[in-house]
Amino acid sequence: MAAFLLAPALADATPVSKEQVVTHYADLAHSVFSDSLTTAQGLDKAIDAFIASPSQETLDKARTAWKASRVPYQQSEVFRFGNAVVDDWEGQLNAWPLDEGLIDYVADDYQYELGNEGAKANIVASKTVQVGNQKVDTSKITPELLADLNEIGGSEANVATGYHAIEFLLWGQDLNGTNAGAGERPYTDFAYGEACTNGNCERRREYLKAASVLLQNDLSWMTQQWSPEVKDNYRAELMADSADNGLRKMLFGMGSLSLGELAGERMKVALEANSTEDEHDCFSDNTHNSHYYNEQGIYNVYTGTYKRVNGEMLSGPSIHDLVAAKDKAAAEEIQAQFDKARTQVYTLVDSAEKQDQAFDQLIAAGNQKGNALVNESIMALVKQTASIEQAASIIGISNLNPDTADHQF
Structure with missing residues (x-):
């Protein structure tokens, strides 16, 4: 679950160089992806235990492990934009929204992308899947097969892999609409013999395991891309480029996640449509944590800090240090705006955990207080993005133009 971190004490120290800041950025990325891999391995162990002995207890433990795996991964998304x-x-790890009928059984009236021929293909129940002119042998469910089925038929809604495919298998559809409650898939959907419900339990177990293996493989590859121990990887490419280009990637990534993605795609779209289908972690009702840890990831890059899953606090040369060396008063104002944004986004966590009002209730039509809370978070992110652009200007990074994802704020 979310744990609110107090703002780090960023003490004045020997002036840092732009090169040191970019190097530390790569160190942050390596640590975050390493933690994402570690927690995905923990999820895999919980999935193994659940598959070996399906019960409510082992299902609950797998669900808890899935939520834990989201904590570092959501903090990694700030590295996506710009790199x-x-x-x-x-996309193979975190694509959403998805038409879950591609994967398994769904309610008869479930909403899916218009024209998506794969929206009810039901891989779990089918030895072959045909989408348009594509016919695929799905008799053996493997990590490679699932990767090949991603975006089958050219539809981005056909998501067969990643965190949200695993989430759907563990929780099932959330049929509560904007009322309280997450998905309620019974553990017996994975049971053996006559205890099996909804058919195809063996294939459902195979799918869950294959998706988990693929997730680990993908995270292992990305961890290697940022490792200081590996030659000719992405980190080496970043270090070989100019420090200004590295800083531009950092600031563009922060601004684009803050504005176009988090404020826009993940909050504004769902709020304006009052649509739980556009909720990020829609099966588990974990969206408040995903939003908060996205914001925490932005905060991490600005401050040069990251709290690892083992409790270790990583800190080093930061954009904040560069700004403070140029304009101490502006640095304090920008830091204050980051603090306000993180505190505001955390109100979504408080709402879910203390008032039992999760994100899907907050965006409901007619929930004026809930809508206002989400809108306040959107506006805090917009102001934070302005501060990111101000920081860029102070340290000499021009033409930042963070991605708005075509949203107007």
Whole structure:
């Protein structure tokens, strides 16, 4: 679950160089992806235990492990924007929204993308899947097969892999709409023999395991891309480039996640449509944590800090240090805006955990207080993005133009 971190004490010290800041950025990325891999391995162990002995207890433990795996991963998304190696890769791990009928059984009236021929293909129940002119042998469910089925038929809604495919298998559909409650898939959907519910339990177990293996493989590859111990990887490419280009990638990544992605795609779209289908972690009702840890990731890069899953606090040369060396008063104002944004986004966590009002209730039509809370978070992110652009200007990084994802704020 979310744990609110107090702002680090950023003491004045020997002036840092732009090169040191970019190097530390790579260190942060390596630590975050390493933690994402570690927690995915923990999830895999919980999945193994659940598959070996399906019960409510082992299902609950797998669900808890899935939520734990999201904590570092959501903090990694700030590295996606600005670094093509991450952006080109992340779709296999975190693509959403998805038409879950591609994967398994769904309610008869479930909403899916219009014209998506794969929206009810049901891989779990089918030895072959046909989408348009594509016919695929799905008799053996493997990590490689799932990767090949991603975006089958050319539809981005056909998501067969990653965190949200695993989330759907562990929780099932959330049929509560904007009322309280997450998905309620019974553990017996993975049971053996006559205890099996909804058929195809063996294939459902195979799918869950294959998706988990693929997730670990993908995270292992990305961890290697940022490792200081590996030659000719993305980190080496970043270090070989100019420090100004590295800083531009950092600031563009922060601004684009803050504005176009988090404020826009993940909050504004769902709020304006009052649509739980556009909720990020829609099966588990974990969206408040995903939003908060996205914001925490932005905060991490600005401050040069990251709290690892083992409790270790990583800190080093930061954009904040560079700004403070140029304009101490502006640095304090920018830091204050980051603190305000993180505190505001955390109100979504408080709402879910203390008032039992999760994100899907907050965006409901007619929930004026809930809508206002989400809108306040959107506006805090917009102001934070302005501060990111101000920081860029102070340290000499021009033409930042963070991605708005075509949203107007």
